[in-house]
Amino acid sequence: MxxxxxxxxxxxxxxxxxxxxxxxxxxxxxxxxxxxxxxxxxxxxxxxxxxxxxxxxxxxxxxxxxxxxxxxxxxxxxxxxxxxxxxxxxxxxxxxxxxxxxxFPSVVEDVSFAVKEEAEFDIVRTKHVPVKPMTAEEAILQMNLIGHGFFIFRNASDNAVSIVYRRNNGGYGLILADDME
The missing domain is CATH 3.30.160.100 (Ribosome hibernation promotion factor-like)
Incomplete structure (x- = not known):
């Protein structure tokens, strides 16, 4: 490592x-x-x-x-x-x-916590959202107006899909999408 x-x-x-x-x-x-x-x-x-x-x-x-x-x-x-x-x-x-x-151990021994494996991810709702070009500040304002914890937008400067979110310890975060190799 x-x-x-x-x-x-x-x-x-x-x-x-x-x-x-x-x-x-x-x-x-x-x-x-x-x-x-x-x-x-x-x-x-x-x-x-x-x-x-x-x-x-x-x-x-x-x-x-x-x-x-x-x-x-x-x-x-x-x-x-x-x-x-x-x-x-x-x-x-x-x-x-x-x-x-x-x-991965076949039988978990001497573990002080119980682990329950999820059988499948249950998607209960699918929502289509328009991804509009805007700045990060405009996206934060939009997120606060709708009362969500995150907001997806297209960055006006480089046209990349980005996400702003509210951090637990205060302030905001910005996630920029990069292509994985």
Whole structure:
């Protein structure tokens, strides 16, 4: 696995980074190739430690955000890795086609959480929306006017399909569509 560590508003010792690497390496059995792992450490409101783990393997992206109080960065790492493992096990049938199928245990033993695999994704509604050219600011205004958490639009500057969304911790996000290779 190829690791990239980012620290925001917090200096971290190498032992915490080594701990994160050791814990995430255990997920390596699920991947055929060498995935890229990005781990971001931050402190919010001076007491809340946050860890964001993103694993990119081909076209598959696994991501977790976890938080712990009282400066317990290792606890946040543990819960983030556990969340990604639950994601993998929950969707193991679908992911086995993309990831390493022999990496999935046939019988899950010694697991402290129950995992129920979804049989299928149930699409309950299909909606067609016109994708109009506009700026990101206009799209945010439109999103707020209709009261949704996201809005799809065509970026007026480069004519690419983009999405703006409201972030849980405040502010807005912009997703730009790129062609996957």
């Amino acid at each position: 190829t690791y990239t560590f980012t620290c925001k508003k917090v200096p971290l010792s190498d032992s915490v980074k080594e701990y994160a690497q050791k814990r995430i390496d255990k997920l390596g059995r699920y991947f055929q190739d060498d995935p890229a792992v990005h781990v971001s450490f931050s402190v919010e409101r001076e007491v809340l430690c946050a860890v964001e783990i993103t694993i990119r393997s081909g076209s598959t992206i696994l991501r977790s955000q976890s938080q712990a109080v009282d400066g317990d960065m290792r606890g946040a790492i543990d819960s983030g890795v556990a969340y990604i493992e639950r994601q993998i096990l929950k969707n193991k049938t679908r992911l086995a086609k993309r990831l390493r199928s022999e990496g």
